[in-house]
Amino acid sequence: MNVTPQSMHFAAALPLQSGASIRAYELSFETYGTLNADKSNAVLVCHALNASHHVAGTYAGQDKSEGWWHNMIGPGKALDTEQFFVIGVNNLGSCFGSTGPMHTHPDTGRVYGADFPVVTVEDWVNAQARLLDGLGIKTLAAVMGGSLGGMQALSWALQYPERVRHAVVIASAPNLTAENIAFNEVARRAIQTDPDFHGGNFYAQGTVPKRGLRIARMIGHITYLSDDVMNEKFGRQLIASSQSEQDRNFFYSTLEAEFQIESYLRYQGDKFAEYFDANTYLLITRALDYFDPARRFNGNLSLALARATSKFLLVSFTTDWRFAPKRSREIVKALLDNKRDVSYAEINAPHGHDAFLLDDARYMGVIRSYFNNVVNPSGEAA
């Protein structure tokens, strides 16, 4: 399935939760499949920290250009693009096409840098709603996302209940825990205290705060994986040597990578620092921190979710300690308190938070079944 990214321009200013606004912005997006005559088969897919509108398919002539949820979405796949019109959208503040900190502020003619306004999950959802308006889609068959994407799916059901028939919220949470915020904060401090960050205006200096980005990514990677899968994949294995593992001496160095887990993390950090934008990292982790629909309800999630009228599928993964199953169960419970129609699957998977991006027969089976039911709510045919 070859795909082509598109872009939509929005001339009207978007008011943000902070009180600021952003104007003359673009959103990058892709679509897969065909919108049906009554425009009832659209599924919006929201992305998490390190992803984009390129959700499925490949770019013609580009090797390894599969979308980030390629295993889930496509013709005949769990979310079947022969039945659904699937939309991937890149969020405001990202570095993958939509208007972000590296673009020019239309009022000043200067690159935004540190002046790009803080955006929230609610702001993203409002921006996505305008994209749907532009596409002529009034109601979504479903909105779906994992992790931070799941927060957007949940927020859609709260901000635009009349426009969402189903919300699919995967490996997500009703808010971040103190520990989640703590990891985000360390990553942000690593970026912000990198001398090449220049208070966020590094573009003008011709620098990139790569040291900080590397550290941020290394921390992220640790939290995406489970302790178990790290032990299985890397354990205490030393980096390759001509001598056998047991016989080889340690390098006895604090600087050289000694264990495979170290070189893996360094590699991931280096790769990330080459393409990801530092200001985007700050904005997206802050959106994660801020999301908390129960806050206005004194922490009562059941009251907060009363507005949601869609049907829900929640999925969590047993070894995910970043967005643990109990966090998904909080959402399930709050929905049940409101007598909503909610399905919940807790998938026994070893891969930690990363599991939501990986192939797993039970996981894909749950998604496939749910979307079959979206098409045939009466259950007449599979």
Place this chain on the structure above:
Amino acid sequence: MNVTPQSMHFAAALPLQSGASIRAYELSFETYGTLNADKSNAVLVCHALNASHHVAGTYAGQDKSEGWWHNMIGPGKALDTEQFFVIGVNNLGSCFGSTGPMHTHPDTGRVYGADFPVVTVEDWVNAQARLLDGLGIKTLAAVMGGSLGGMQALSWALQYPERVRHAVVIASAPNLTAENIAFNEVARRAIQTDPDFHGGNFYAQGTVPKRGLRIARMIGHITYLSDDVMNEKFGRQLIASSQSEQDRNFFYSTLEAEFQIESYLRYQGDKFAEYFDANTYLLITRALDYFDPARRFNGNLSLALARATSKFLLVSFTTDWRFAPKRSREIVKALLDNKRDVSYAEINAPHGHDAFLLDDARYMGVIRSYFNNVVNPSGEAA
């Protein structure tokens, strides 16, 4: 209990596991209580990452100068200095008095800096054994430590089985997991990529890699605490404001601390960077990574522990995810495989790894009972 730090000079070179050696070094230490006539009541206490020889008591005229295990060790306490002669020793490579990277290399006349040799748990134990020689102590009633200190206690039982009657290994592990190594590696990279690190020779530059040290300490703090205790202590509470929590607006800033957990971590990082040495941090985390007595036995811990002949007390804490109870149980099992005399207590405590430093009636009761038994092995009197 007022105490005074002491120092012992060692003229003979100490051969290190790496093949290097270190010569003309000093070890800082303190003692509490009185060595009995047959020198049979000595207890050596080994320290973990961020600690020193100052284990108990206070320094005359200095407020808040309590030793780091002050709650555990002193007259009438769980480890009773009216019965035992307790020795605290600072390890080689530390920044609290014993010879370390900020001292002068006797051969070159220059500050060691990056040239300070990598030291291991085994090296530390060898250095500690020489201190005991100097004090005229042949056999320890017990060796005791928590976390990295527990690794030293375990290693004592393997390196000098004839000199140890009891080993008390608290909140420790037979080696680090991949995840543990990963966190250490991120902290090291933060320090090593700080431009003020200058390849470890920052003393000559008049700089301190404070940015890196702050990040290292923030990461450390997250792993010392349990998710539960973080939620209880900080949760999603915002930093103080004149407005009530629920009503106050977010700052909508990626730079300003918004949540209390953020300002807590920043404070801890700032404080640490003022006094801790960056090279010491690298050396100590590396010693943690390298410790693995089963390595020479193809990973078979039961074979590795066959050398140990002392009696053992192992203690772990339920919410400790850095050195989880299952890691202590691995040691217990390997000792039982060798038909060793081993006691094990798994303390139900909410505080994560930090619990080993905190007051807890059950924990202190276990230690007290065990040391009563060290004094009266027949159980005749308490």
